[in-house]
Amino acid sequence: MENPLGCCLLTGNIGRNLKKSNMEHFDYIIAGGGCAGRSLATRLLPFLKARNKRVLVVDKSTKKENDKTWCFWEDRTDIFEPVVQRKWNRLSFSGLSYDKELSIQPYFYKMIRSGDFYQYTNDLLTNSPQVSIKQGEVQNLYSEDKKAIVTIDGVLYSADYVFSSIPQAQEKDSQRYQYLLQHFNGWVIETTADTFDPSCATLMDFNTSQHAGTSFFYVLPLSPRRALIEYTLFSEEVLPTASYTAALEKYIREQINCDHYTILEKEQGVIPMSDHPIKREDGRIIYLGTAGGFTKGSTGYTFRFIQKHTSAIVEKLYRSGHPRVPPISSFRFPIYDGVLLHLLNSKRLSGVEIFTTMFKKNHPVKILKFLDNETSIFEELLIFNTLQKKEFAMALWKRTLKLMKADSL
Template structure:
């Protein structure tokens, strides 16, 4: 939907026929996106809340994070869906179908002399061809090689309303690792949107999921013991799983262009995806207007980001150091704004080296050498 919105607001696409196929009617508030940016972007009108002050907590190090020039922002899923659907509804060149895509059609083998088209087959058997097909669908479960890592960012969050004022809506808890780390890298974040409402989310980076009741127990304990809130109601609940994997995803196959998680836009070391999707979709629009190929080259910045991701997942997979201690060392040793740039793959090499210097060389150097060897 990010790509659709970017096409809608650009006059270049006003004469293009655009078909959106989605099995989900997008009528539920099924997720919340949080991200940081230095200036407003396309979806600024639906930012539900934003913070300039963030807190970091762990048993190793705790501090307020200095994030200037960044602002930390929240967008609710239902606001995003409604905003895009309402906006594009006035456009006669955009059609929306609520159905399932059964498969992508490989035009090179199935349609003679049609190398300028891409196709999809819908659930009812109808086939549709277009100049481009943009797909965010993972048709099969992710399968990794022995040299690749596959973690999951999984979470459950409660939007709560308290009986009395408990929150400072001008500051959010970015990460609170003062919870059990038995399952792996585990933290809470708290996003107050008023003095008595906040999203409290329990998040894990692990290779296996946990029982559903474990999320509830952790949330209840954190709210009562850490936040010291006893009277509250749950306004909304959300739960999700995002892949964190070093498995390479194709960004294009002919005129099938892959976007979202299917295009590898979820960062392997964190699961963050929203900002990466915005970068990719903005890049697609720019390339189409310039007549360039839509398969982007994986340059130095991308390659070093992938290497850093694999090194971190190596350390976590082999349990050489806990994620709570790693993030504590990084935020203790570096200005938070530099760390946020690093997590966005936008830091320079000098900053990268300084961040590397914040974590134990005896642990991370062997992991880095191992991952470099895998690339050779």
């Protein structure tokens, strides 16, 4: 989800040979002012004030546009509750001969629009004397002795620690790992008559062609006449723009039963789905968001994992003065993600088969807890017992062989 600067960092000695005298120093530098960077900066505010620390937040854009939507579920309120535009405790799921309205209490499924998030965090950060915000391009960053160095538009800055959400350069290793893309295109539409139930959101509706890969719609009703309708696919390649448009038009016409509507907004995006390990730290550099591996490999969900990670960082700073935290999830969950991706890549099972079985045979609250990497081993075994055991066991075995074979080369 996070790609705040739209590029990867340059490597090598760029920036290392620049003049270091009179280099401005901050306690912390946050490289990338998207969801992950702003989440951390906002959570840091009380700590910065209490400990008289300074942070520099840098991004090459001003981040004002309403260009994406973040959805997540939680059973409590967190610091970004003021910008939750809508929330639902009822969800609908439609799969293979299975249509169900789900009660997810005590969870709420929540929606945040990026424009609201940027405005809210802008107000908080710009009013803090401990925060400096700079518009510029991060060209390089590296650790040196007991500090980190960042090159911004040719100028060097130093910090005790740098938190970066800028994607790391990483070569694909298809002999070991799986790679898919979650790509989506969505419209906010307004209808001429009452069409939507604002009390219930559609989590997954598989009533669309599965030819291009695992494909589904979700619908977030904003009012009886307004909703965000998103077309989402898991596949190796993105589609031509016309294909998304055709699918959205068909779904609105046939599933929403609506012929008269106005498109108010559009959004699109691509989220990597992979079990390729990602380096979380590099000396005094701590990676955030997708750059740090906090996009769940099997679903693409990122927002809640960002909040867990950034919250843990601030808590560790209070306790010990440094931001290095242990993994926020058990090692088991990347294995589960890898097995699911292997199944989807091999096409032994389709996404609609997997998710229909999962939601049909398990309580939705337990599934949401599992997808948040918060279940116990016992709870996971109960879930696995309801799934296609032969196919999942085969996928686990083949993925393990694939890793062993690649390691022996």
